[in-house]
Amino acid sequence: MSLRLGDTAPDFVQESSEGEIKFHQWLGDQWGVLFSHPADFTPVCTTELGLTASLKDEFAKRNVKAIAVSVDPVDSHHRWIEDINETQNTRVNFPILADADRKVAELYDMIHPNANATLTVRSLFIIDPAKKVRLIITYPASTGRNFDEILRVIDSLQLTDNHKVATPGNWKSGDDVVIVPSLQDEAEIRERFPKGYKAVKPYLRLTPDPRKN
Template identity: 80%
Template structure:
């Protein structure tokens, strides 16, 4: 059964490049990004893991832990990490799950038989501190992920969790946001959005990002 947005992310215990991991316990009160790779020593995955390592401070600033998955062994992962660090000028400090028995891949529906009967597709899940799935992106094996987009969506999720707004297409930090249509009380709107707003239509009200000075 496939996961859907709002579902509780399945817990599991699995070996990794840093030893056994019990997922929910490891995640704690952080946000999480869990992303899968078809196999070790593959070119696109090598660039992705190097990029994730280089973005470590960006993830940390957002209270996000990253964890990768491949169907190869923990020992293979450790050798692969050496290659990643050398070829990508990176320092991989996050775990890579060793999912040889496909346990996690099955829990998270990462095997798509029409794409490959054995290899995981390039799936990515953003999970919030309550262990709820907030974002699912699935790429084909040939296409590397856009981690700028992953960070952008995390920014949007964290912003909209705390303010009654939504983020428009191509939104990025500092851009105007949309006041949610369900908020109709003008006195409440003025209190929540003291910078004011522009009503392009009654349902489309733009306001400066509320957590920016």
């Protein structure tokens, strides 16, 4: 069965480049980015994992842990990590799951036979501290992921979890946000958004990012 937004992210125990991972325990009370790559020693994946390593501080600021997965064994991951570090001028600082038995791939529906019957597709899941799936994106094997977009979505999710707002199209952190239509009490609106709002339409009310001073 396919995972859907709001589902509990399946728990699992699997070997990795950093030893055995008990997924929910490993996540703890943090957000998680779980992403699959088709295979070790492939060009697009090498750049993606190098980029993920370079963004460690950005993930840490958002209380996020990253973890990768493919169907390659642990020894392959260790050899490939050397290449990633060398070619991407970084140090891989997150675990890569060794899903040789495809346990994780099947739990997260990462094997798409019409794309490839044996390798994982390029999927990514954002998982919140309650272990709920908040984002699912699947890319074609030939297209590397935009990790600026992943960080943008995390910013949006964390903002909307703490304030009764949504983020408009092409929103970036710090831009104006939208007051959710379900919030109609003017006293609460004034309390939550002391800078006020602009009502373009009754259902479209823009207000400054409530995190800004």
